[in-house]
Amino acid sequence: MSDNNKSAAIEEMRFRLLIDAVVDYAIYMIDPDGIITSWNSGAKRFKGYEEAEILGQHFSRFYTADDRAAGLPQRALDTAIREGRFEGEGWRVRKDGTNFWSHVVIDPIIDPNGKLLGFAKITRDLTDRKMAEETLKQSEQQFRLLVQGVTDYAIYMLSPEGRVSNWNQGAQRIKGYLPEEIIGQHFSIFYTPEDRERGEPQRALAIATETGRFESRSWRVRKDGTQFLAHVVVDAIRGETGTLLGFAKITRDVTEAHQAQQSLEKTREALAQAQKMQAIGQLSGGIAHDFNNLLTVILGNLEIVQKRIGDDPKIIRLLENATQGALRGVSLTQRMLAFARRQELKTESVDIPQLVQGITGLLRSSLGPGIRIDTDFPEDLEPVLADVNQLELALLNLATNARDAMPEGGSVTIAAQREVVLELGHTELAAGRYICLSMTDTGDGMDAQTLASARDPFFTTKGVGKGTGLGLSMVHGFIEQLGGRFILKSEKANGTTAELWIPVAGEGTTAKALFPPAAPIVVPRLSVLVVDDDSLVLTSTSLLLEDLGHRVVSATSGTEALALFDRGEVIDLMITDMAMPHMSGAQLAHAVRVLKPDLPIVLATGYAERLEGFAAQLPRLPKPFTQLNLVEIIALSMK
Template sequence: MRETEENSLAHQVSDDDRYRLLLESITDYAIYMLDPGGHVSSWNPGAQRFKGYDAAEILGEHFSRFYTQDDKDSGLPERALRTADAEGRFENEGWRVRKDGSHFWAHVVIDPIRSPSGDLLGFAKITRDLTERRATEEALRKSQEQFRLLVQGVTDYAIYMLDPTGHVASWNAGARRIKGYAPAEIIGQHFSRFYTEEDRHDGLPSRALATAEREGRFEHEGWRVRRDGTRFWASVVVDPIRDDDGHLIGFAKVTRDITEKREAQRALEETQEELLQARKMEALGQLAGGIAHDFNNLLMAISSSLELLQNRLPDESRVTRLLENAVQGVHRGATLTSRLLAFSRRQPLEPQAVDLPALIRGAGDLLRLSLGSDISVETQAPLSVPQAMVDPTQLELALLNVAANARDAMPQGGTLTITLSSEEVSDGQVTGLKGGAYVRLSVSDTGEGMDEETLGRAADPFFTTKGPGKGTGLGLSLVHGLLEDSGGRLVLSSRKGEGTTAELWLPAAQSQRLSKAGPAAGAESETGDGKTVTVLAVDDDALILMNTALMLEDLGYCVIEASGGAEALKVLEKQHVDLLITDQNMPRMVGTELVKAARQIRPDLPVILATGYADLDEASELRLPKLDKPFGFNELRSVVRDTLGQ
């Protein structure tokens, strides 16, 4: 019996040793006992490591010294023991104090220790230092809070989440600003409501989510709809959100309103296109100027030769008719060149009183060629129509431009009606027109017509509804510019499917504007003292120079010829000259340069500038009278007499 008791005692001691060794080997937890009053009765190495006290310092001390002053003032230590005693357990996290006064974040569990009869013997207290874990969790919490604030603070982007089925799960301030919905209105709603009816019908919302899930991203631009029903152009990115196991838990959707950017890009592209067209027109103008100069020089040589022949040959009817036909051909060539210059805007306006019925009859051949056989032309005009004050060449070009637009609007054929009428307009009656007398030239077609948007832009430079290579968009713009510069107005009216009418309002010619001063008295081929007038003719083209000199001689003038500016200046230094007639486009020294040099020698020298085209801003500044090539006897006589008379 005694041996059995000794074995049992040995076994008990052995268990106690094992428990003691277990507790003393634990350093990650402070495990110690308190007596019923809360005084420390045991202390393991973990407690010493956490709290900083060794066993001799702390045994018998009250455990409340581990608590912060605020917790002690609030009675937390006593409350912890009462709770453990009453409920069988107390668990808490909070700040605790080490021996050196530093704080650490602790997870605490207190369990009551009772005898077999249920009497309280004390408490078992386990404390773990969670400072590092709490710091990590706090950093994560701050990071998440900062990210939330960042997302909520963004107003230029709509950033929100969708659940896997496409319903809105979160909503930032940018989404509210761009889309117009408050969070309470939209969270839980399907995101497809932001799409247009056309896109929903096409299945774009579901296709966007399927693409994002399959390919890891969906990116798109298109129209989206705000809460008030208005549309905006959006840049959209959808990314899938997956958990750690790769399961889809939703989508992140970022939307940006780029309507202004899109409009700016479109405006830039339109500006670039306009610049390209303007450069084309500038190049065409330069080409036209060169062609006009050379062609008019050629016509000048032909026309002057024909007129000289007419003056020298006997009056034989068949020869006369042939010469007249040749002269008419030259005039047609000059008209063609004038039209080319008018189209390229290289020719300034020269308004004059124009008989519009005669102009329309004269343009009949060109109209028929331009319109084709499928379109008939009808003209309606009263017996008497006032003359209009306008540049006839430019008006003819404007009429052809309007007719060309009408032709394109009638691909299956139709009728073009040209109507003339005399109108008295009061101020404000017709937009853009002052009160007064006008002639209205209306051109109506039976074509496709225009909607309101197209009609509003029809006269804008470079605007065209025609395909690439089929129009520059300059036709009606040129017409509008001509009428504005002439004191008139272009008025367009049209309805889709009902044809178009273009009204060209032109100021009626006034009688005082039609009067022309006759040649000044005494401006003949002789000076006041009876001496013959000496004219210095300058041209680098030998044919033109010869014919100009012959015409001047036939008019009774004494002529000195020079083939260039340098030769002409030498003549001026040695001989008296009453008049200088010079070509403009010459090598080494152009006409205006010769004029400036000549007036250094003779400041009062009268000068006439002859040119194959009219791009002569410098000549306008010098106030020089001009002769447009090809010119004949009558033009030459008139300009010379007027110049000498001045």
């Protein structure tokens, strides 16, 4: 053997050893007819055949039955001959019948004369990669189905420029666009015109690009033009190299939650306002009660002094001035009690048109010549159940406010209309029939902040010393004490409307007069027991009674009063204060009624109180009272 032949043999041996040493690839030869003529270790490893088992076999045995039936083995060889190479992937079959995913390259082997000697075939097992791809594909498909199945969130992708690239069912439901209508459009279409002008869409993408995430809550626009409050999250999506691929955008419609939160906040504000008004009302009522005690003392003593002084005009003038000052205090306490809903009301059937006609003169005096008064009352308007004097005072208060809102003149319209409140039709009024008595002016009106505080006690816009701030709060308390509602409606520069919703009087309702018509009153001398924990009121009341010629026995508590009865004290009449510690006037009256069933009892009170049982039928003496009031109540009690 020549040296050249030896070298060639050695080179061929080395090449065979190299090919046989490759275990990750099946490298083998097939003849022009597809018969296997060589077999390396890699082929043995992942196809499972020993060299002796496979040499001389046709390579199509590695194909699946379906691929063989479709003629794929021969097609691969034909492609290799025609194009000089075949490359592809597909399922192949091992000796044990299991399948594996393979990457196949077939190269034709041509001699220098152009004759086909066979084919070199290289196969690689890519089953692991294929399974990973299938798993990823399945995962992506499941994720896509998951995203498409979400209907409460709009989930979609944006290109780096902000154009919509996909669209889920939630986006279609919330925003109203079909996929074919919106894909390719710029996402700024969802923003309001104002937000687009401010550059909000670009700002959102810029923040997401810079920080990786943008989140906000703002108004967005649906396809039909309606707006909804959206909670928006935009996340930047980057490739492995950091290149910006686009944005993932999630939008949720939170309009209902926002409205529910607003409703809750309004309810909380209303509750806080109600609690504030209740606390102020209790405080005002308590102050008015104590103040009424002081006024009872002052007026009572002034009345006695006036009867006993001489004719000195200076002293008379001083006493009259002091009396007028005390009466102003009475007016103030009445307003405070009205706000606190603790004033004594004498409710009766009231014809509103007649009442308004009766105070027209007062209204014109209050409003002045520059303000026109119009009325609008339907025919056969049902009467309401109200206190005439307090309703007149309420209208005068409203007229005064209207006048102050129209310094340059204007008009006031007093109107009434029938209203029916159904069981579930109103949250603040009991079901029933009402008359809505309204007064509308053409004045300056109030802004929202002023309107919200207008009914608060001591709130006024008239400046220091020009108003007590109790006018509207008095109206509010008075109407609610009747079981109605006081509603203010106003806008800046559009005037104000005050509505008094007053219950309709029932059939046969008559005036509840506390005292009989004025007539000469003759009362015999009595032994009167006066009970009051306030020593000043006790002394003043006793002096007024003694001045009328009565014998007075006094007690500072209910216990002390009951002790007088136990000792056999002769009593013809008992006048007791209502608000006393340990034992109230009503409780004392109950106890005395057991001991003396026929004893006349009068309850003196600084404000209205709800009583039960027989105490509710007892005559009441409102504080502050005069000597004439005492004469009248004693006469009523002794009948």
